[in-house]
Amino acid sequence: MGILENRFPDNVFFSTADSIINWSRKSALWPETFGIACCAIEMIATGCSRYDLDRFGIVFRPSPRQSDVMVIAGTVTKKFAPVVRRLYDQMPEPRWVIAMGTCAITGGVYNTYAVVQGSELVVPVDVHVPGCPPRPEALMHGFLLLQEKIQKSHVLRRHDPESAMAG
Amino acid sequence: MGVPLYCTKIAKRFGREVEHEGHSHGMHVFAAPPSVVVDLCRFLKDDPELRFNFLSDICGVDRYPQTPRFEVVYHLYSIPLKWRLRIKCRVDDPPRVSSVVGVWKTANWHEREAYDMYGIVFDGHPDLRRIYMWEEFEGYPMRKDFPLRGYKDTYNPFGEEKTETSSSSLSDDQDNNSSQPGEKR
Amino acid sequence: MTDVTVLNEVEKDGGGTQEILLNLGPQHPSTHGVLRLVLELKGEYVARTDPHIGYLHRGTEKLAEDFTYTQIIPLTDRLDYLCPPSTNQAFVIAVEKLLGIEAPERAQYIRVMMTELSRISGHLLIVGALPMDVGAMTVMLYTMREREMVMDLLEMICGARMHTSFCRVGGVREDLPEGFAERIREFCDIFPQRISDYERLVARNRVFLQRTRGIAVITPEDAIDLGLSGPNLRASGVDWDIRRDCPYEIYDRLDFNVIVMEGGDCYDRWKCRIDEMRESTRIIEQCMRDMPEGPFLADEPTVSFPVDKELLKCSMETQIHHFELSAYGFKVPAGEIYSCVEAPKGELGFYIISDGSEKPFRMKVRAPSFVNLQALQGASNMDYLADVVAMLGSIDPVLAEVDK
């Protein structure tokens, strides 16, 4: 704030309601502490010292009911898929999903009887972060992409077919 | 190095029931029929000169299409005397062995795993349930005639088609092999 | 509203408490992954613990039957993902014994050095995570700082932070990079001091001590009976370390102490790991000091990849050789082997049955975490729900290894 303080008279800013809403949504993304496998370790590393996700306003929350991003960090097995779905259903809207790692994206090397071939089959995914495991920088990039996506979304526009036709 | 003490002791106690299968890669191997496995284990653990007090591992093996089809392999270690040995127990289909949970508590989960993966039933196990797969899961995934990709469902579009014949029949297995999506050379 | 009904019922029982079933996990921060515990509670007392595992069962063993031996190496990484080099090493040693070859000395030194590095990185996580589970968040941030240093070193060697896959049958993939010796010396110089820092942060913290001292005690007899190994066993007072008792690779030439504790409680398991990190640092120093020059991959054309990268670019034969090895793998003589190493979590064994082809007939992983987790049902003085959390943190399970 240093450069802005005490420099302007009282101001009025004009903006769309959408962009204010989106801005506030994207600036406080709270992901769930929800690690499944090896990728979770990189997720922890991203949240801890050195990489420090907190500076983007991204703070890990232990409960799905308080969080709005789910990072699927690891292999989703068939036994675990109902749990993932349930956690997703417990999250309040609006909610987003990041699939971290090849396992979460396609099942990766584990094309076996026990593994879900892509978490897309269980929950809708917004951002895919490839890698095995993705580096912390990659996960951060994923979060930034998600923020970009949120910034472009429309919150207040009515969704009916006619207005969609009219453009 | 002569023959280690446990070889002679086993031969003396069990005679021809337990067969010495030789020595491979630093470990003596014994073959025991399912009926004496528990006795053998208890003997090895309790004998004051042997003291095989540590059970490393129990694992199932499917020798399909050989008979007897299944094998339960025990790896024992003696912490005070630093000996390792392997006991093999061949069992037919359907496989049944007595449980060694009474000898070592650690056998509990190992046996549950072998049950889950191969369908080997351990008589006298206190809590024989599936350990990895969910309760409703059909079939035993590590058996040689279970397809690697499993069967097709919503979560796994690459699985095998489920055929009319059940998963463990002979002809089905050959079908599965020929229709494996081309990663076999 | 529900509270009221429960209260009424309690009164009907004559003021006693009711038994409830509590489901902890599979998504719970204190379960270190996807473990699910079904706890039978009497008030706050735990009457019975029933761990449910398998939420991360990925079919590694089945997959291994379909992979060539070289392809399996990356799979072993993903078992104990906190310390991949040690899992690599265990597998590669087993295959080498089957083949009857031995890695050159330099390779053995590199492997041991990397294993010890990974032992540090694995222990660092748990040394930070146990205090975090019982409420002291700070240590984690410090241990992660040092863990990043280890990651940097591993990255320098092989390019990956976590899944190194650096071992090959017959040696290692590459030689150590230039400038590595200085970097690792730097690390070894500052690290012991950092370990003391962690100890100063929590080891005399009264809350931490109350939550861990005398909690979840495992007696030596029970520990052996339950099949515990590694630091968990040594914390109970059993003096057994595979590195010393049946040395593999070059461990017989190294000088290190085996840390043995007496109490067998959560605190001892934590402290045992702290002290082991000091020993690991010493081992790394010795490795770097004694490491001989020479080849890093055995000269076994049927098994090991061509070493000369320049030749690979211009010689047709070398290219074909490389292609054949990577596409079809190599044949391993028929036989059976059980070979184990002292992984950071305990005895990590590979039981491989080969039928003479390029793929193992059966590969069984004796995963230490899988066995250690059984201790949840065998510890005494684990009365409260909070103790279960401390216990779980102190036995350090890695769920990918538990579930395979």
Ligand code: SF4
């Ligand atoms: S993508 Fe790789 S690192 Fe991530 S969970 Fe899968 S195997 Fe582990």
